[in-house]
Amino acid sequence: MRRRLPFFIAVVQTILFLGHLVVYETWILLWGTPSEPALTWLRVVLAVLSISFVTTSALAFRFSNVVVRALYRIAAAWLGFLNFLVCVSFIAWIAYGIGWLAGWKSGGPVIVATLFALAMLVGIYGMANASRVRVRRVSVDLPNLPASWRERTAAFISDLHLGHIRNVRFSNRLVQRLASLGPDIIFIGGDLYDGTHVDAKRVVEPWSRQPSPLGTYLIAGNHEMFAGRASLKAAESAGIRVLNDEKVVVDGMQIVGVDYHASTSANRLALMLHQMNIDPKSASILLSHSPHRLAVAEQAGISLQLSGHTHRGQILPVRWIVERIFGDYAYGLHPFGKMMVYTSSGVGTWGPPMRVGTQSEIVLISFDGNGNHSRTDGNPGIPVAKKDAATNPQTTVKS
Secondary structure (H helix, E strand, O other): OOOHHHHHHHHHHHHHHHHHHHHHHHHEEEEEHOOHHHHHHHHHHHHHHHHHHHHHHHHHHOOOOHHHHHHHHHHHHHHHHHHHHHHHHHHHHHHHHHHHHOOOOOOHHHHHHHHHHHHHHHHHHHHHOOOEEEEEEEOOOOOOHHHHOOEEEEEEEOOOOEOOOOOOOHHHHHHHHHHHOOOOEEEOOOOOOOOOOHHHHHHHHHHHHHHOOOOOEEEOOOOOHHHOHHHHHHHHHHHEEEOOOEEEEOOOEEEEOOOHHHHHHHHHHHHHHHOOOOOOOOEEEEEEEOOOOHHHHHHHHOEEEEEEOOHHHOOOOHHHHHHHHHHHHHOOEEEOOOOEEOOOOOOOOOOOOOOOOOOOEEEEEOOOOOOEEEOOOOOOOEEEOOOOOOOOOOOOOOO
């Protein structure tokens, strides 16, 4: 991982350079070249912004103070605005070309100013939208569900990314929201931490006041690889049970947790699940950070897999890319053979503190145990009839 990091940073920085170049050239060519010293200032500002995210990220992984947090937040927000500015830059050239063919050859300034202003407004909306957490209610029916679990509810959250942007205040608000929902058990599907340098105990301290009757369970995501094992110890000190490639039985329900590293290899995951002696005749829930290696989990007899990681792309057009990679399992409730899979869009953000085309969510799962069907709406997934797909109607998720 460390050996590949310089290459990864170089690729990211190159993309950021190119993105800023596209925005600069679009503005200059369509709006017009500003006079000095405005042109020099424009170049200097864009040059600084082009290296801001990589630079402040490097600082954020080593330091935690007011200045670093402020700079990181600005750079992360700008990354989101840049995304939308690059998108509208391409649209601007298409619009300008159409206008030029139609005889409107002086429309460049109007087009670029309008679209750039729209991009900034979309970014502002994205920041407001990311701060609003919705509650999505789904109902699942699992074979061989213990009688004690019928009509119980579980809260599932993923990708909090506690760090320089989402901190102890966010953690406290989230705990209060969960307490108001009153779930019987809470599952955290990884990336509790962002990986930046923070006081790990402080940002999870509110979780020590979370009263869930059957406990709170956490697995490690890919960002815990940056945060370190000490961060998981901090979570445990707040009363969160960390499942480190293990199975526990909670009132008859098999709860299985694997960390991100273990789930990346199909062979390693298969061996691990085999060694856990999962009983296929009893209901089970697998916490696995990413919705991959689904065939391995299904063959091991898992009833329900809960994942995150994808953020559903978090912002457009990244959402469309993520959906191409993960297909149906980028978000929502879907069947995979005899197993059900729910992939959450996450409750926090990474990089730009924005959400456009996606929502931050708490998933409240109710267990029917009626042997009929699992319910969701047409947005995050399709209805799944366990016995008769033609006769069981679909019900709507309440957000």
